[in-house]
Each structure stands twice: as C-alpha cells, then as structure tokens.
Amino acid sequence: MEQNRPATAAPLSGLERSTLRELLIHGPKSRAEIARELGMSRASLTRVTRTLIEQGLIADGPLELRGATGRPSEVLRIRPEGRRFLGVKLTSDRLFAVVTDLAAEALAAYDEPLVSQSVEDTVEQIGGVYERLSAEHAGIEAVGIGLAGDVVSKGGQQILLESPFLGWREVPLAELVSARVGLPATAENDTRALTAAEHWFGVGAGYESMVLITVGTGVGVGIVVDGKVVTGANGKAGNLEHLPVEPTGPRCDRGHRGCLASYLANAAIVGALRTPGLDYASVLQLARNGDPAARQAFRDAGHALGVLAATLANTMDPEKIVITGDGIAVTELAREELDAAIAANRHPDGAPIALDIQPFEFDEWARAGAVLAIRDYLRF
Secondary structure (H helix, E strand, O other): OOOOOOOOOOOOOHHHHHHHHHHHHHOOEEHHHHHHHHOOOHHHHHHHHHHHHHOOOEEEEEEEEOOOOOOEEEEEEEOHHHOEEEEEEEOOOEEEEEEEEOOOOEEEEEEEEOOOOOHHHHHHHHHHHHHHHHHHOOOEEEEEEEEOOEEEEEOOEEEEEEEOOOOEEEEOHHHHHHHHHOOOEEEEEHHHHHHHHHHHHOOOOOOOOEEEEEEOOOEEEEEEEOOEEOOOOOOOOOOOOOOEOOOOOOEOOOOOEOEOHHHHOHHHHHHOOOOOOOOHHHHHHHHHOOOHHHHHHHHHHHHHHHHHHHHHHHHHOOOOEEEEOOOOHHHHHOHHHHHHHHHHHOOOOOOOOOEEEOOOOOHHHHHHHHHHHHHHHOOO
C-alpha cells in the first residue's frame, strides 16, 4: 500500500473534485484563495481539504506570500504520487501506452504492434499491457483510450461510432476495456483527448476557450468553450479536414477539390511531388535541402493551415490557438505562408491570433489518454 493512501478511497464529492481540479490546473493556492474561487465557506473548505489530505491527494505546502497583504499563508498543493493512471493510444497497427501520476507526468512508456485489428484482440491486448505496466506501477486507478474516430454517449453508454483506420463501428470500447481490466475506462477521439491534455496540463491551462490543431497523418481540430471540450451531438465537432481552401486545387481521397486535406495532411504533401517511392520523412528532408517541388508542397500546406487557423479564429474567437502534431514541420518551412493566409482570411476587426506552436512527441497521444482517465476520475 502506498504511504498516506487509504486501502479503499471513498468517491470524491463535487466540492472535493472542484478543489482538486483547481489545484491541478492552477497550482498551489492558499485556503483563502480556494474558498474565494469556489465560493466555499471556511467550514466547508476545512471538511473538503481534510478529506483530500486523508486520501493522499493533496498536502500542505510551505508558507508563501499571497496577495497584497504581505502576510505569508500556508498553501495547499497536489500530491502527484497520490494516484496513477494508464493512457493508451491506438493507431491502425500499433498500441502506445503510458502510466502517469495525478499531474499527468509520464512514469513509464511502452508500445508494441497490434496483434490484429479485431475488437476482441485489441481489448485483450490492452488488458495485457495493463497487467505488464501495473506490475511495475501498482495502484492504477483508471484507463483512458484515444483513437481516431467518433465517440458519443448513448443511453449512458460510451460508444465508438466509427474508427476508419481500424474498421470499427458501434463499439462500446470503454465498457469492454473496463470489464477486461476491472477498472473504470473511458475512450475518446484522439484529437479531443490531446486538446483536454493541453487544456489542463499544457499551454492551455487556465484558459476558458482555446482551439488545438493537429497536423500529420490527418488534420484534427479540438475546441474548448467555457472550459469544456466540445464533442458535438454525433462526436464530430471540429471535423474540418474538407474545409475548402482553393477551388481549383488537387482532389483529396474523397474527391473534394482543393480542400484542407488535399494540401495539409502528410500524404498530400508527399503526393504533391508525384514521385513514386517517397515518404513524408524523405520529402521533409528534400524541402530542408531546398528542393523546389518539396518546398512548394510545404508552402501550399502552410497556406492551407493559415486558412484553417483564420477560419477557427473568426468562428470561435478563442483566447489561444495551439498547433502541434507529427506534421509540425510545416510551421517551420512555411511560416510566411501561414502568417500571410491568416492575415488575408482573418476578420478585419478580429483581435490578433495568439498562436502557440508546440513541438510534438508521439507518446503525447498516449499521455492524452491518461488525461482522459484523470478527467473521468474527477468527473469533469
């Protein structure tokens, strides 16, 4: 048993979850600051903090100067080691997994090829990975799974409506994984999972509205409004891959001419060179070496990305737009085209866009799955 952790932790109340979330997102705070932020009485806060301390989730920190009074106050802080979570990312042929603490810091990472694309084999494989990692990192509380696809809640059940890369339709993935590992599990579109991770534990922490754009194998958009990740009625919020960019442009694999996917996805950049045998890494190297065709493919992609960013700024008016993903090199090779397209398509009266370009490691997708589990644990 971990030190300072009860053998059986009682479910958290609403006020306890709100207090924990406040400290998770905004960092150490005094009791007076928490009470003021959450509108709690001193007596309620005392009960809440006592419970969270007893469950090993928070601890008293050192005295700090807080506010304008100049008087030091004892602050409360998260105990990251108080809980552990498993995050999983599924691609069409591989499973990535991480174990994180309560602050979403990765403690272990693992990946392996998928045994097959069948639902049964994949659920069993997730169970095997859980057993492998929990043997080294005991006390995992919940599992979160991110994958490309549309996820909705139907009748209180979480359903993966469709995942084209895996060929799945109408799969209760979270329920199946929960039954296999004996823990709460949740599943979500991978871009929305990554959006949640950036919103709580990344550059979006503290913002009530933000947009995340992922560029790479596909183009994903995650949206936060009023502090919540937007899902949509059918799990398709942010599905903008086929936004028109240039009416005379190339066709995408769905037959649309000049849409976002026909310029910005990694495969579109490779296809623009019309040279057999190339992959994204080789085209990227060609562009960095000054190859004219490769440089033009990235310039076109940068223009398309700018159109998307401006469209989202005009539509959502977010506090911040984050761009990341394994195709992030487009922002390096075509920053002028990106900025020019934003300027040309942004509403004339719109405020300047707060653009935040983040480097990307593939394990971030699995870490985002762990953030799903953390958020579900806090019922947010």
